[in-house]
Amino acid sequence: MKFHSLVLRNLRRRPLASWLTGLSVSLGVGLFATVGALREASEVGFQRSASMCDMLVGAKGSSLQLTLNALYHMGQSQGNLPFEAYQEIAETPGVLWSVPLAVGDSYRGHRIVGITGNFFTDLKLLSLGEEDPLEFSSGHGFEYSHQDFVALKEELAAEHDDHDGHGAGQSEGGHDELHDAKMFRAVLGSEAALRTGLKVGDHFHPSHGVEGVSKSHEDGESEIVGVLAPTGTPIDRAILIPIGAYYVLEGHEPVEGMKEGGARDPRGLSAVMLRTKAGFYRTRIYRSVNDRLDTMAVYPSVEVRNLFAILGAGDLILRWITALIVVVALIGVMVAIYNTMGSRRREFAVLRALGARRRTILGLVTCESALLALLGGLAGLGFAGALIYAISGQVQMQTGVSLSPVFGFAELQLILAVTLAGALAGLVPALSAYRTEAAHILSSNV
Numbered sequence: 001m002k003f004h005s006l007v008l009r010n011l012r013r014r015p016l017a018s019w020l021t022g023l024s025v026s027l028g029v030g031l032f033a034t035v036g037a038l039r040e041a042s043e044v045g046f047q048r049s050a051s052m053c054d055m056l057v058g059a060k061g062s063s064l065q066l067t068l069n070a071l072y073h074m075g076q077s078q079g080n081l082p083f084e085a086y087q088e089i090a091e092t093p094g095v096l097w098s099v100p101l102a103v104g105d106s107y108r109g110h111r112i113v114g115i116t117g118n119f120f121t122d123l124k125l126l127s128l129g130e131e132d133p134l135e136f137s138s139g140h141g142f143e144y145s146h147q148d149f150v151a152l153k154e155e156l157a158a159e160h161d162d163h164d165g166h167g168a169g170q171s172e173g174g175h176d177e178l179h180d181a182k183m184f185r186a187v188l189g190s191e192a193a194l195r196t197g198l199k200v201g202d203h204f205h206p207s208h209g210v211e212g213v214s215k216s217h218e219d220g221e222s223e224i225v226g227v228l229a230p231t232g233t234p235i236d237r238a239i240l241i242p243i244g245a246y247y248v249l250e251g252h253e254p255v256e257g258m259k260e261g262g263a264r265d266p267r268g269l270s271a272v273m274l275r276t277k278a279g280f281y282r283t284r285i286y287r288s289v290n291d292r293l294d295t296m297a298v299y300p301s302v303e304v305r306n307l308f309a310i311l312g313a314g315d316l317i318l319r320w321i322t323a324l325i326v327v328v329a330l331i332g333v334m335v336a337i338y339n340t341m342g343s344r345r346r347e348f349a350v351l352r353a354l355g356a357r358r359r360t361i362l363g364l365v366t367c368e369s370a371l372l373a374l375l376g377g378l379a380g381l382g383f384a385g386a387l388i389y390a391i392s393g394q395v396q397m398q399t400g401v402s403l404s405p406v407f408g409f410a411e412l413q414l415i416l417a418v419t420l421a422g423a424l425a426g427l428v429p430a431l432s433a434y435r436t437e438a439a440h441i442l443s444s445n446v
Helices: 003-013 015-050 063-072 083-090 146-161 190-196 243-248 280-291 300-338 341-353 358-399 409-425 427-434 438-444
Strands: 055-058 095-107 110-115 124-127 130-133 136-139 185-188 222-228 239-242 271-276 296-298
Touching: 015 063, 015 124, 015 300, 015 358, 015 409, 055 063, 055 083, 055 280, 063 095, 063 271, 063 296, 063 300, 083 095, 083 146, 083 271, 095 243, 110 190, 110 243, 146 243, 185 190, 190 222, 239 243, 271 280, 280 296, 296 300, 300 358, 300 409, 358 409, 409 427
Parallel strands: 110 239, 185 222
Antiparallel strands: 055 271, 055 296, 095 110, 095 271, 124 130, 136 222, 185 239
């Protein structure tokens, strides 16, 4: 009988023990691989989202909170920056393009983000070193330019100055002009379209606020004009509308006693996305924005790296814990095989009597242990893949970041290391088999 046939036959003779020891290895390897793959895929996914722009500008406060709120649609806005600051920054030499953001409304749990139309043409996503433009699965984007936004702001300012008791946010004969039909258009992210059931041509009413049940904007009925193709970023969860619509909806106008241009001015901006020239221009823009008393600039990619650096300590602890689980599982392999040595002494004696060498017996037991570790490791990778698939859905639902872990060279090294460790764990029972005296064992059974 061939060597590998003997190894497989011995494992099949103990199906329950082999299955349980292999399962313990697979659980350890699966958890270890899951922690590592999720850590790497999460950082790649978050960095891809951060690549939407190279600089964010917002009100003074937490740089991480600004990044998470503006790009990942998480948490609350820390305040608004003045419209005048946006105009000055957008016209600064070295700014290639800018997109103002207004957040604060939602629809069925999906954040509504006010933008200008150049968002669809200027924004690029980094993928495998290349920049991918946004694409539409159906419909098209909307046209709402920086000039349209500036004109609306001037009209609203003039209306406020001429206010003579006709009601906040309205002037005689001006209501229809402010509610220009082209402002009430919307583009859905792929996930937002899937979960809301909306499609091109449908209409919906935004809701005021981003958490819980809130009042619908009856004056803000919007038509869906496009649905974006999946991007694997928080854009998939968002509903994008012209930023001018935010300024004319009921409840978004300044109230009496509210300072215009302050951090709580509802007609300010939540943030501004910038793409700038690299080098001197970028550094100068960053410093000039942070020198202002009412604005702050951050690099999204740096904030994401800092976030994962903070999480790194917890990740390291988890990896050590899962590594210990793997070690315990390999010890279980050793114990399981060692416990069979007493009942297998006659088997080894017969093999020796038939001409098998001591090193053959040593190799036989060692290979059994290594094969159990190998099979358990491979099953563990399958377990890790299933677990990551389940977790990635929750991560995408909460953050909009799509995780696409791919097992590669690191996982191959893990399997080889586990197999080698399994072989070493099998040395203890293998040495016991190695010392088997064929004549003594067989004569005692005569």
